[in-house]
Amino acid sequence: MAVRTLLGLLRPWQQFRTTIITLRGKTLVEHGCARSMSTDTTTDNLTLSLDSKTGIATLEMHRKPVNGLNLEMLTDLNIALEKAENEKSCKGLVLTSGLPKIFSAGLDILEMYQPKPERLAEFWRTLQNMWMRLYGSRLVTIAAIAGHSPAGGCLMAMSCDYRVMATGKYAIGLNETLLGIVAPFWFRDTMVNTIGHRETERALQLGHLYGADEALKVGLVDHLCDQEEVVKAATEEMSRWLKVNAVARQLSKSAMRQATIDKLVVRQEQDIEDFMTFVQRDAVQKALGFYLQSLREKRG
């Protein structure tokens, strides 16, 4: 990845910064005002914007039709998260979706169905990295969930520090068993850390998708509000978290989460191997094929 920053020798109010990121032959152009430190990044899959007054970044996913996490989307998420992390003036991040009725449908199943081994390995590594980045972020991270959030979507939400969900007929949870697959250990650990062992055990085996009320009851989400209010409610909650001493808060977060992340750090290669072996099994391919078919038939 080549990153070039072109800063014109202009008067302060004219100091617009353009950053060009070249990624897999694709060029992303970012425009920002260097003076206000705000920087917006838009790709096919997401937009990252920073409010320089509050230090709150918003990361809005918009990969149609359902924010399915494919390799390119995950790569963009990694870049955006790293960028927010490295921006000194950024203190918090609201993770949300620009698509109606969907937070994220989780992993793009097409990445796992009849895969090319090389891409499959890269896909899984990029997902691992995204999770480690988000779960271990120094920033206050709040998920604003105004739509469905199964499986990998639920993982992303659980990796944030706080979750605001819209009331309505949306579902959130780790439903992997319904697809005939098994949630990896770090998905499971993240859920145990969020809602406890017994509830996770039940939810994982059943592939249970929680409605908003039930999710609030078990602590899978922290606050419910109207669909239109989720980002506002997330931002309001954020201001409470940002009042806490940042170093003390970050150290407390890391004390709670680092051991879970380290478990994957030491097993990252083995986890990729396990995933590849599991997903390429005939029975798993068959189950994924049926599941994809059922999603397509649902639309008629």
Ligand SMILES: CCCCC/C=C\C/C=C\C=C\CC(=O)SCCNC(=O)CCNC(=O)[C@H](O)C(C)(C)COP(=O)(O)OP(=O)(O)OC[C@H]1O[C@@H](n2cnc3c(N)ncnc32)[C@H](O)[C@@H]1OP(=O)(O)O
């Ligand atoms: C022992 C060792 C173990 C090692 C570990 C091994 C393996 C672990 C492996 C994997 C872990 C995976 C985690 C995941 O995230 S798997 C993905 C799970 N996601 C889902 O089940 C969601 C499925 N989607 C839905 O339920 C609905 O689409 C949703 C409620 C999100 C939205 O419904 P809506 O009615 O609005 O939209 P649809 O018409 O259903 O969908 C539109 C369009 O999009 C396609 N699609 C939906 N979800 C996905 C997806 N996740 N991946 C790919 N494609 C998806 C859907 O098929 C429609 O397509 P089309 O008909 O328009 O072509």
